[in-house]
Amino acid sequence: MDSFSHAFIIAIPLLLAGNAVLVPFAVIGAVIPDIDGVFFLFPDDEPSRYIFTHGGITHSIAGASLLSLVAFIGLYLLSGISWFSRFFPEGVTMMAGLAILAGAMLHILIDYLAYPGIPLFWPFSTEKFTLGIFPGPSLMILILSLGLLTLILTGRAGVRHYKTYLILCLVIFFIYAGIALYANTETEGRAIPTMDPTRWITIVETDECFVVRPYDILYGRGEEISYRKYTNITPDELAGIARLPQVQRLCYHSYIVTAERRGDTVILRDPLREEKVFRYPLDHSSLVIPLQETRSGPLPKNTDRP
Structure with a gap:
């Protein structure tokens, strides 16, 4: 706000x-x-x-x-x-x-x-x-x-205007709350609002992937896109980089995080921000980690989940 x-x-x-x-x-x-x-x-x-x-x-x-x-x-x-x-x-x-x-x-x-x-x-x-x-x-x-x-x-504000402002703010809060409740009832996983109150992005997480699908309150569900969580790497192999501050920063800012091993490096990224599905936060949407930098600890979960 x-x-x-x-x-x-x-x-x-x-x-x-x-x-x-x-x-x-x-x-x-x-x-x-x-x-x-x-x-x-x-x-x-x-x-x-x-x-x-x-x-x-x-x-x-x-x-x-x-x-x-x-x-x-x-x-x-x-x-x-x-x-x-x-x-x-x-x-x-x-x-x-x-x-x-x-x-x-x-x-x-x-x-x-x-x-x-x-x-x-x-x-x-x-x-x-x-x-x-x-x-x-x-x-x-x-x-x-x-x-x-x-x-x-301009010196024209009075009690009537103040009361009207508060009432309209409350109306907007309740309208958005009602839309959010409806969107979450009609979809699976997390329903994330966009600037258009009728359009939402839903994220369903499984053990293997994230399933992302747009949802329009007026027109229903759109085509889904699946992002693999792990490519050429296992969760156990990722355990060593959990406590790296750059990994924690990426997870803090991200909606989802995927991992891929390429040679001696691990690429972590938030495809939703990279692909501008969500434009905020703008920075730190991907990360390349050399495997020799690993430390002990499990890979952190997506920390912006409510």
Whole structure:
């Protein structure tokens, strides 16, 4: 979800409830998880830092809580400076801290609704979780948020507009949830949404392969494509490369992972991203591993599965 929508979805209920003094703090909490948007400025040549990406560490419960605490302490200290304190005439109180935390947790909850998922339980696990309702950001909610922002900036926004915004957001949530429930009921395996809410991609996993098939709510199932999990290699032979950070990074970003041995190398790839079935994440969709780099441990499962 975009940052404008995160901010409005926490700010408007507070405004309507008469808690306007808490709105700035709640908005800060609602947008700070997206601070990971600046991670792209840093080189990603170190595979072990794969969790430091958009939708990564700051989108976990622990990460968002830590950010909230840092933001609260920072604002509390700054409030002792006279020129800064005028921005918070009521002071930076414990309620302000709770508002920051509430905004951050609501951000995590909303992003939990979308693919490719978020690592909710980091640092205990980097497995991604999602309800799979939205295909990442919602274009409809973004349009609503930009419309409301325009009204606010031009001084025309009022209570009626705020209530209408919330109602329409809830309607969109329920519509997408209903579509997701129907798609998952009518298909096997995982049903992954696309930007077109009537079109989905389904993935069925067997011991030997991944079966991928488009599904259209209006026209039914499309032609399936099968991807072999293992070519010229066995799962036992793959056991040695599981803990390599570059392998963990590939699995973290991938929808499916296939393995093929060619000579003294193993090629791991996510064919769905390579073939642009899914365009996000863009990077690290394949990997070539020399067999001499193997270490002990089983090949990790696809970690973005909900």
